[in-house]
Amino acid sequence: MDNNVDSGWDATSHGITKLTDFHKPVLLVETISWIKPNGEGFYLDGTVGGGGHSRLLLDSCKSCKLVAVDRDPQALSFAKTVLKPYGDRVRFVHARFDQALDEISLETPLAGALLDLGVSSHQLDDDQRGFTFRKHVSLDMRMDCSDADPLTATQILNEAREEELEKIFRDYGEEPRARKLAYEIVSTRQRKPFVTSNDLVAVLQKTFHRAPKNKEKARIFQALRITVNDELGCLKRGLKRIRVDLDSGASFAVITYHSLEDRIVKRLFREWSQSCICPPKFPVCNCRGKALGHVPLAKGITPSDLEIQQNSRARSARLRVWRKA
Structure with missing residues (x-):
């Protein structure tokens, strides 16, 4: 380093x-x-x-x-x-x-x-870092943006297998609807890739059949951040x-x-x-x-x-x- x-x-x-x-x-x-x-x-x-x-x-x-x-x-x-x-x-x-x-x-x-x-x-207040679920924020979430081998939340959402996504949300977000959420993410990205926080929040709303609460959004964003940075x-x-x-x-x-x-x-x-x-x-x-x-x-x-x-x-x-x- x-x-x-x-x-x-x-x-x-x-x-x-x-x-x-x-x-x-x-x-x-x-x-x-x-x-x-x-x-x-x-x-x-x-x-x-x-x-x-x-x-x-x-x-x-x-x-x-x-x-x-x-x-x-x-x-x-x-x-x-x-x-x-x-x-x-x-x-x-x-x-x-x-x-x-x-x-x-x-x-x-x-x-x-x-x-x-x-x-x-x-990190939370800088929209370019992608740690927040505010609107139109890029899904980056890297602690080290200079990393030569970057893994971002966008890459996980667009490329991870359904089983991997389920495990991420269950283990790191303690999300009870992890399987359903993983299914909806894979289904959605076949039509349109994930780019910003809006895309992910929209899938949460579809999964929960209502607008997600802040603490629910926080759990999912936490799970992705933990995975991206191997926390x-x-x-x-x-x-x-x-x-x-x-x-x-x-x-x-x-x-x-x-x-x-x-x-x-x-x-x-x-x-x-x-x-x-x-x-x-x-x-x-x-x-x-x-x-x-x-x-x-x-x-x-x-x-x-x-x-x-x-x-x-x-x-x-x-x-x-x-x-x-």
Whole structure:
């Protein structure tokens, strides 16, 4: 990956003049409080986005350093501007967070790590990105628009087999009418290919025999976005990869936004906190019966009513924390 990627994208030309225009960080103080930055170690922000969490982390510990990662070149470009005052305390990496640590060489293990799994406000508000079901929006949905081997939502809708579409909507959108929807999509594209959000919403209306509710549209768009970006696969690989590089006593904070990703984080954090983590089929314990760490927050932390009032996109967020032994 090109760690010095320049997207050619300028925030000010898009009306973005301050941090919260790009993305308002969720559970900001709570997240950094649990990471507890101190000393001169390296911290990882695997989804730096608008740089809100990273900035507070760097301000909280004047001697710590940061690895700022994002797969979205526009987000990374904006973060470079926001975090420029911190100079060489920050290393920028254009990569997915499951691959980022293979792109760089650190002198010491990570003193802490953060992942914010939400789609940024900028990504949702930019019609060219295709993450929203507003009218006449292109069905792109790629987190990294510079990807040399792009898979878009348009390609999935126009080319995937009916069985594949059903699985996508059932597994990633938890849509009870997945089979019917897949059938209608295949039937519709034989007459006219899918191009914009209007085309997909029209098929939803035909499938549901009524205008789809926003939460129903959101489920379907979420399923396509997860597929396009391999979000759940990236999450599973990334959690395990980052855990390996954490120093003893380091905290790993992850903010989730829907049940699919939250279940993955909860399950892995719980597994790593058990006294034996060998696969169930192993006849003999090979991990020496010692937990890799522990979960200090059993149920995690959710935003306060005030935060949700100030930022409605925070309403489904949940912060989970794991601390390495």
